[in-house]
């Protein structure tokens with residue numbers, strides 16, 4: 182530790198003697214610097230963390246100490262937090278430069294280890310991510326996070342608190358999802374820490390997989406003529422080999438409603454189709470919504486793909502990858518501004534309808550397209566969380 186860091190630390194912290202009680206030491210420190218309210222909060226968090234540990238089978242002693250220690254470095258001003266992190270060689274992310282307050286999680290974890298000599302990895306990890314979460318969360322990380330958030334002062338400063346507390350009665354993950362969803366709705370007004378964003382992506386994917394397991398058609402292999410297809414959720418095109426994309430499908434949306442289309446023979450369908458030779462999949466999406474729905478594509482979000490394998494001897498079209506290929510699936514906003522173009526060689530669309538997701542699922546199921554009903558369901562569900 183260099184002299185600058187030592188000087189900063191000594192402004193607030195007496196030397197710690199291992200014979201001393203840690204909570205008594207922290208209480209005295211907070212009192213001396215007129216932070217009694219933070220000590221009261223830390224006591225509440227410790228108490229709540231013990232309750233959660235007993236409920237979920239974690240070590241209550243570690244949970245209690247995580248509560249005592251987690252906010253100790255809020256003693257420092259934001260500028261001091263930043264300087265201290267710099268002097269201690271703690272990595273400072275761009276978002277932490279913007280909001281140095283959040284560095285208190287890393288600094289408190291450092292203090293637990295370097296100042297008090299505590300080295301239990303669960304303790305240090307829980308303190309280190311108690312404000313922003315972290316993509317790989319252990320049980321103690323979840324416990325301290327939920328205990329901390331549920332110990333916030335008021336319904337006013339934390340409107341999610343009631344829902345989060347009731348969720349924590351049966352599931353830490355559900356409690357965390359309540360918080361993540363709340364923050365996500367406010368994301369335009371705050372700096373989102375990359376650890377929180379990455380955690381949200383992981384929880385979202387877990388929710389998608391849970392939903393997928395409940396969908397009767399999409400959870401199984403689907404047979405489309407000679408093609409066997411299996412749906413896989415993804416969040417980014419990096420997860421697939423885009424050179425294998427041969428078809429595109431979209432769950433088209435107008436606001437929070439979905440668009441479905443009806444063919445001449447009464448069947449309900451969704452827009453999409455096979456790429457033209459040399460056509461980019463985004464151009465294909467734009468073309469398909471224009472031809473089949475008379476719509477302009479405003480935006481699109483990739484949420485999955487069908488891994489397809491064809492039993493046919495020859496490819497559907499000579500330039501299409503064969504026998505394995507990918508049908509890319511997206512949801513996106515469209516603007517309905519024309520009539521369907523209904524090219525003579527394509528399916529003839531007689532009606533384009535904007536309906537609630539429930540109504541779309543009803544119509545698709547009633548006409549025997551459970552696969553499409555499931556597809557709309559999962560695309561819509563993912564769009565709500567994004």
Ligand SMILES: [Fe+2]
Pocket residue numbers: 251252285311312329
């Ligand atoms: Fe904190």
Ligand SMILES: [Fe+2]
Pocket residue numbers: 222226251252329
């Ligand atoms: Fe806290």
